[in-house]
Amino acid sequence: xxxxxxxIDALIFSNLLSLLSxxxxxxxxxxxxxxxxxxxxxxxxxxxxxxxxxxxSLHPLFMLPPAFVFSGLVALFFYYVVFKPLSDRxxxxxxxxxxSIAVEIIxxxxxxxxSDAFGLMLKTFSRGFIFKDVYLDLGGLRVPSVALVxxxxxxxxxxxxxxxxxxxxxGVAMRASIENPDLARTMGIDVERVxxxxxxxxxxxxxxxxxxxxxxxxxxxxxxxELLLRVFAATxxxxxxxxxxxxxxxxxxxxxxxxxxxxxxxxxxxxxxAYRPSIAFITLIVVLLVAPKGITGxxxxxxARRLRGEGRGL
Amino acid sequence: MxxxxxxxxxxxxxxxxxLFDIDFSVKRDEILVIxxxxxxxxxxxxKTVFGLTTLYDGRILFDGEDITRxxxxxxxxxxxxxxxxVSNTFETLTVRENLMMAAYTLxxxxxxxxxxxxxxxxxxxxxxxxxxxxxxxxxxxxxVAMAMAIMRExxxxxxxxxxxxxxxxxxxxxxxxxVELKEVLGMSVxxxxxxxxxxxxxxxxxxxxxAGQKVFEGGADELLNxxxxxxxxxxxx
Numbered sequence: 001x002x003x004x005x006x007x008i009d010a011l012i013f014s015n016l017l018s019l020l021s022x023x024x025x026x027x028x029x030x031x032x033x034x035x036x037x038x039x040x041x042x043x044x045x046x047x048x049x050x051x052x053x054x055x056x057s058l059h060p061l062f063m064l065p066p067a068f069v070f071s072g073l074v075a076l077f078f079y080y081v082v083f084k085p086l087s088d089r090x091x092x093x094x095x096x097x098x099x100s101i102a103v104e105i106i107x108x109x110x111x112x113x114x115s116d117a118f119g120l121m122l123k124t125f126s127r128g129f130i131f132k133d134v135y136l137d138l139g140g141l142r143v144p145s146v147a148l149v150x151x152x153x154x155x156x157x158x159x160x161x162x163x164x165x166x167x168x169x170x171g172v173a174m175r176a177s178i179e180n181p182d183l184a185r186t187m188g189i190d191v192e193r194v195x196x197x198x199x200x201x202x203x204x205x206x207x208x209x210x211x212x213x214x215x216x217x218x219x220x221x222x223x224x225x226e227l228l229l230r231v232f233a234a235t236x237x238x239x240x241x242x243x244x245x246x247x248x249x250x251x252x253x254x255x256x257x258x259x260x261x262x263x264x265x266x267x268x269x270x271x272x273x274a275y276r277p278s279i280a281f282i283t284l285i286v287v288l289l290v291a292p293k294g295i296t297g298x299x300x301x302x303x304a305r306r307l308r309g310e311g312r313g314l
Numbered sequence: 315m316x317x318x319x320x321x322x323x324x325x326x327x328x329x330x331x332x333l334f335d336i337d338f339s340v341k342r343d344e345i346l347v348i349x350x351x352x353x354x355x356x357x358x359x360x361k362t363v364f365g366l367t368t369l370y371d372g373r374i375l376f377d378g379e380d381i382t383r384x385x386x387x388x389x390x391x392x393x394x395x396x397x398x399x400v401s402n403t404f405e406t407l408t409v410r411e412n413l414m415m416a417a418y419t420l421x422x423x424x425x426x427x428x429x430x431x432x433x434x435x436x437x438x439x440x441x442x443x444x445x446x447x448x449x450x451x452x453x454x455x456x457x458v459a460m461a462m463a464i465m466r467e468x469x470x471x472x473x474x475x476x477x478x479x480x481x482x483x484x485x486x487x488x489x490x491x492x493v494e495l496k497e498v499l500g501m502s503v504x505x506x507x508x509x510x511x512x513x514x515x516x517x518x519x520x521x522x523x524x525a526g527q528k529v530f531e532g533g534a535d536e537l538l539n540x541x542x543x544x545x546x547x548x549x550x551x
Binding site for chain 2: 169172175180182184185187
């Protein structure tokens with residue numbers, strides 16, 4: 001039996017993964033770049049919240065909107081300075097990916113430098129900090145506020161993304177520009193503006209995830225980088241080219257990892273919790289062996305036909 | 315004065331020179347059919363007029379204005395529409411969303427009125443409004459693409475093999491609609507077709523390209539009835 005606390009922990013982790021993976025999918029859909037610097041947009045949010053906490057005694061949750069804007073602007077800066085010029089010059093996916101690794105290294109070391117300078121100036125520790133959470137009593141169950149905030153944020157995000165992409169002219173233009181940018185241009189759509197907004201949103205969502213991360217894990221300059229591979233895994237698991245797939249992948253992976261390690265660390269296996277990240281990747285490989293294009297790439301009708309024994313080879 | 319006038323067009327893709335010194339024109343309210351063997355540069359000529367190739371030399375005048383240096387979306391705003399052979403619709407969007415995108419530069423009321431007008435012209439599209447394009451047949455997709463192209467009331471519409479891979483009955487239906495573009499909506503049409511005979515039958519004038527060079531420009535009937543040219547280059551006997 002899995003205790004409710006573990007399920008709450010899994011829910012929080014999945015919520016944070018989904019905030020990160022939606023952004024990663026958005027940037028992949030625009031320029032087809034697997035952006036290795038995406039985790040660092042979250043780290044920017046972590047240090048923005050920590051700075052506000054130390055300097056202004058502001059509770060980190062108040063920093064969610066500023067982190068959205070600030071990390072969004074950082075993402076926009078790198079889009080205009082690095083990724084768009086490279087894409088305009090015809091850089092292929094490998095060049096763009098290597099450029100994103102370079103941006104990641106630059107950002108991570110800039111954050112290291114900032115965190116050290118900040119720590120020295122305020123004579124405080126600037127790595128490995130945890131934000132103190134408030135616990136609410138819900139019917140005898142102690143629920144951390146970050147669980148409620150991250151769930152509300154994820155739900156609001158899913159609903160607003162759906163409304164944006166299906167009910168607004170700009171959202172439909174986003175989908176059109178992503179699918180066929182040349183055709184979109186001939187319709188008079190400003191594809192470059194659509195891409196810029198996507199990068200801003202991607203950075204912004206990662207920044208908000210960053211604000212919430214130190215409630216559950218120690219804040220360090222490389223926390224975003226450490227989480228990145230799991231964000232990639234969630235995105236690929238859901239189906240690399242589908243935003244809703246990224247959300248689905250995040251919840252499957254988040255729950256598999258947290259609940260999985262809880263079960264495996266108990267009797268009879270008593271595995272070390274250090275194996276926790278490997279559960280995510282084992283889940284990824286198993287799903288990809290069954291569905292190479294991720295969960296949203298499964299042709300459910302064909303699968304149903306096969307299960308009924310109507311398909312070829314059965 | 316012709317609506318479209320291409321002067322000494324030399325164009326291609328990067329360093330690959332495809333078209334050599336092409337002069338041609340399209341008058342108002344006419345269908346110009348561009349025919350020629352595979353690889354003769356028919357599609358490249360349409361792309362060049364729309365600004366999608368490298369132009370080495372020459373000028374393009376549209377409605378009295380030199381559009382040679384304009385970007386594709388600026389040419390579209392001046393009343394030029396181009397319907398590519400493939401990828402001419404947004405497949406993952408519904409038909410309604412595709413039409414919405416075609417009317418992107420119009421305000422909401424204008425766009426809605428335009429959609430109604432286009433649906434009256436292409437009633438088959440109305441039945442499919444809420445379906446995603448990837449669920450439609452080839453003929454239905456062509457109709458949607460045509461609907462998108464005429465949403466912005468272009469003065470001239472360029473169609474690149476709109477009947478390719480369509481069943482003969484559907485192809486005839488598409489060609490009938492192309493004639494109506496001219497006769498009902500008053501648009502000029504440039505049509506590139508593999509099936510030369512079928513296209514020349516509906517065209518007013520024709521342009522025959524061979525290996526990137528102009529071999530003939532004149533009446534469509536004239537080309538159709540020219541035993542030398544028609545049998546040598548178009549397989550019409």
